[in-house]
Amino acid sequence: MSLPVAPAQKKKLPWLKLAAVAIVLLAGAVLMLRGVDVRGLINKVMEEIRSRGPLAFFTGMAILPAVGFPVLAFVLTAGPAFSEQLGTPTVVAFALLAVTVNFLITYGLARGALRPFLEKLLTRFGYEMPNVEVGDATDLVVIMRLTPGVPFFVQNYMAGLAGLPFGKYLFISCLIVWPYNATTVLFGDAVMKGKGGLALLAFSLLVVAAATTHLVRRHYARKTKPVA
Numbered sequence: 001m002s003l004p005v006a007p008a009q010k011k012k013l014p015w016l017k018l019a020a021v022a023i024v025l026l027a028g029a030v031l032m033l034r035g036v037d038v039r040g041l042i043n044k045v046m047e048e049i050r051s052r053g054p055l056a057f058f059t060g061m062a063i064l065p066a067v068g069f070p071v072l073a074f075v076l077t078a079g080p081a082f083s084e085q086l087g088t089p090t091v092v093a094f095a096l097l098a099v100t101v102n103f104l105i106t107y108g109l110a111r112g113a114l115r116p117f118l119e120k121l122l123t124r125f126g127y128e129m130p131n132v133e134v135g136d137a138t139d140l141v142v143i144m145r146l147t148p149g150v151p152f153f154v155q156n157y158m159a160g161l162a163g164l165p166f167g168k169y170l171f172i173s174c175l176i177v178w179p180y181n182a183t184t185v186l187f188g189d190a191v192m193k194g195k196g197g198l199a200l201l202a203f204s205l206l207v208v209a210a211a212t213t214h215l216v217r218r219h220y221a222r223k224t225k226p227v228a
Contacts, residue, residue, distance in 0.1 A: 046192075049081045054094065057081065061098035066106050068153050071099065075181045079189025088189060092182050096174075099181055103156060103173055110160025118157050137164050141172040 049057060061074040078095045079088060086094070110118055141164060144155050159169045190201075 046077070046081050049077060050085070054082050054086060058094045058098045061095065062101040063105065065099075065102050065153055066109070066156075068151070071102075071152050071181070072184070074098070075184040076188035079185045080192035083189050088186070091189075092185050095181055095185050096178050099177060100170075100174060103170055106153060106156035107160040107166060107169065110157045111163075115161065118161060122154065122157065122161070137168050138172065140164065141169050142176070145173060145176045 057074075057078070061071070061078070065071045065074075075095055078091050083091050140162065141159065144150065144158060150158075159173075
């Protein structure tokens with residue numbers, strides 16, 4: 001089985017999402033120490049998002065990551081923007097639904113009209129198309145989802161380009177991606193509302209998920225070589 005190869009060959013830690021969240025929080029703390037009304041700025045952004053309505057927000061969450069927009073921006077703001085209006089469980093459900101719809105969109109585009117364009121584009125940026133052998137589909141989906149450095153939308157398009165069985169691709173992708181996104185929605189909501197206990201719990205779950213991801217990736221790396 002040939003696996004997707006990212007342009008940068010330097011080994012990366014599996015804590016990139018946690019590091020991104022930590023950097024955002026640190027930047028906010030620095031601005032607050034310098035006298036900037038960070039909460040006021042964030043509240044203005046939240047009000048602008050709320051004014052567009054949940055339908056527009058979650059539709060954007062389903063579509064925009066297909067063109068490279070970071071899905072993390074949506075999952076961090078979904079809770080603060082709409083949990084009071086819809087309730088936290090509903091926000092989490094809509095966020096997971098939006099991500100799942102994005103799986104469908106990108107897979108369909110990669111298998112259909114955009115296939116020639118996407119093949120040229122990913123090859124130009126240094127991504128090698130994986131070759132799937134019989135029985136390797138599960139391993140490939142797991143490794144592709146857990147390998148650091150491969151952007152979310154690239155993972156989705158590669159799955160379609162590689163011709164992975166749709167049902168298996170969708171099931172394993174949801175199994176891996178949903179817990180991260182659900183926990184991040186809870187974390188963003190708790191931080192914005194000043195719920196320190198819930199924020200700490202959500203952050204702890206993210207750490208556990210990152211550690212589990214690292215262990216699973218190492219297990220699959222030993223099974224299949226070379227790994228991206």
